[in-house]
Amino acid sequence: MAHINIFDTTLRDGEQSPGVNLNKLEKLEIAKQLERLGVNIMEAGFPASSQGDFEAVRAIAQTIKDSSVTGLARTIKSDIDAAWDALKDAEEPRLHTFLATSPIHMTYKLKKTPNEVMETAVEMVKYARKKFPLVEWSAEDASRSDLDFLVSVVTKVIDAGATVINLPDTVGYTTPEEYGYMFRYMKENVPNIDKVALSAHCHNDLGMAVANSIAAIENGATQIEGTINGIGERAGNAALEEIAVALAIRGDKYNHSTNLVLQEIKRTSDLVSKLTGMNVPGNKAVVGQNAFAHESGIHQDGVLKEASTYEIITPEMVGIKSNNLVLGKHSGRHAFKDKVEQLGYELSEDKMMEAFKAFKQLTDRKKEVTDDDLFVILMNLQTDAVNAPKYELKAFQVQYGSSNIPTATVALKTPEGIHVESAGTGQGSVEAIYNTVEALVQEEIHLTDYQLKSVGSGRDALAEAHVQMTVNGIQVSGRGAGQDVLEASAHAFLNGVNRVLFNQTHSKRKSVHV
Ligand code: KIV
Numbered sequence: 001m002a003h004i005n006i007f008d009t010t011l012r013d014g015e016q017s018p019g020v021n022l023n024k025l026e027k028l029e030i031a032k033q034l035e036r037l038g039v040n041i042m043e044a045g046f047p048a049s050s051q052g053d054f055e056a057v058r059a060i061a062q063t064i065k066d067s068s069v070t071g072l073a074r075t076i077k078s079d080i081d082a083a084w085d086a087l088k089d090a091e092e093p094r095l096h097t098f099l100a101t102s103p104i105h106m107t108y109k110l111k112k113t114p115n116e117v118m119e120t121a122v123e124m125v126k127y128a129r130k131k132f133p134l135v136e137w138s139a140e141d142a143s144r145s146d147l148d149f150l151v152s153v154v155t156k157v158i159d160a161g162a163t164v165i166n167l168p169d170t171v172g173y174t175t176p177e178e179y180g181y182m183f184r185y186m187k188e189n190v191p192n193i194d195k196v197a198l199s200a201h202c203h204n205d206l207g208m209a210v211a212n213s214i215a216a217i218e219n220g221a222t223q224i225e226g227t228i229n230g231i232g233e234r235a236g237n238a239a240l241e242e243i244a245v246a247l248a249i250r251g252d253k254y255n256h257s258t259n260l261v262l263q264e265i266k267r268t269s270d271l272v273s274k275l276t277g278m279n280v281p282g283n284k285a286v287v288g289q290n291a292f293a294h295e296s297g298i299h300q301d302g303v304l305k306e307a308s309t310y311e312i313i314t315p316e317m318v319g320i321k322s323n324n325l326v327l328g329k330h331s332g333r334h335a336f337k338d339k340v341e342q343l344g345y346e347l348s349e350d351k352m353m354e355a356f357k358a359f360k361q362l363t364d365r366k367k368e369v370t371d372d373d374l375f376v377i378l379m380n381l382q383t384d385a386v387n388a389p390k391y392e393l394k395a396f397q398v399q400y401g402s403s404n405i406p407t408a409t410v411a412l413k414t415p416e417g418i419h420v421e422s423a424g425t426g427q428g429s430v431e432a433i434y435n436t437v438e439a440l441v442q443e444e445i446h447l448t449d450y451q452l453k454s455v456g457s458g459r460d461a462l463a464e465a466h467v468q469m470t471v472n473g474i475q476v477s478g479r480g481a482g483q484d485v486l487e488a489s490a491h492a493f494l495n496g497v498n499r500v501l502f503n504q505t506h507s508k509r510k511s512v513h514v
């Protein structure tokens, strides 16, 4: 079987999903899980885009050892310099730089002639190679570019020192047949193409990102780029878990394999979903809640007689465990530590103590503590650990009755350490809390989405709230958990406000989006 390198861009293209903004610790947590999943390359961010992203990329580069860490840069010296500063401590520093090659992008966005594009690409790849041993160059909007222009520019960029050539379907426009043809054309017409790895990067606007990526593999691509759960700009990127499982299940047809540890897929998907606040639809291939559920009587009967009648992927293959009941009231520190480590978390002694305390508090109110509950505890710990001034919820109370106006009283500690308290009303309990918090924090907040779900099942399940909102015009998401739905809702709202505060204090570099 031929080998396909997996390039994960969950932390860069995935983070460009509207409303998703991960802080440094959250990115680091996902990066560690991506390393366990076995991705060959991870794109940790876009260092020149903001101070926060720069620091996250640097922390990931300094921590991750088993995957190659890369960062994005426009073909601009200052972007490449920022990427080098962030990535120089990595095991294998790698740059990803890009420039558009389609007539539409060159004319309207770049306002450059094809010759100017070619010169800039060559000059910047040469510049990058003075610092980085590995340089990937992407022909942005390759799928809408003239093939012969693409051949010329790719040939020159390889001569300039690029080690990977990526041909993205930036706007998700292409079809498997066309995209496959472009790869074949490059293989047949670029004289020095064998000196580089050839990469595919597909967006899902027409729902063909995974099919297009596989077509690229069939026509010479040796690297595939995508994200976990297919998150990303607009309709998202190719879902890496789907590609890896398709190659594994249909090895008879494709004859290519990846290094991904398939049993880590579910955990990675859960982590990304929780931290980004982007729920995985129940019918999503490979990781959706219903992907292994058999509803019709005929199917159930078939599966009971012989699973392969209707089940082509087993839940175990992608790491779904049927029983994740773990700890209870009488579980001691040792068992707790073992479980946390089994879940893949490395905590300092202090953090382990803190987590154990939170676990014990939870067992006072909840008999059975599952992996999902532990996950919430560990995630809250990470969010709280962000070392920046923030609003803290000190107390709240809500009065609700079918014939009263819902009223909330909220007490907060401000980032300056001042205790503030107020009361307010709303059409419902959540709105009453949110109106009161908004008045206390004195920011202009619009809630654009609110979702509530239980963590696992049972009447005593924890509640998890996700919000999307704008704070002074900045789009942000927030996440909170609690034993009570109102507590979870209040935490999610404040979490969103705190993220904007954090970004404001950490964005000395200007904010740039690709
Ligand atoms: O979709 C795209 O073209 C990109 C580039 C930056 C590679 O994400």
Ligand code: ZN
Residues within 6 Å of the ligand: 013, 168, 170, 201, 203, 237
């Ligand atoms: Zn992209």
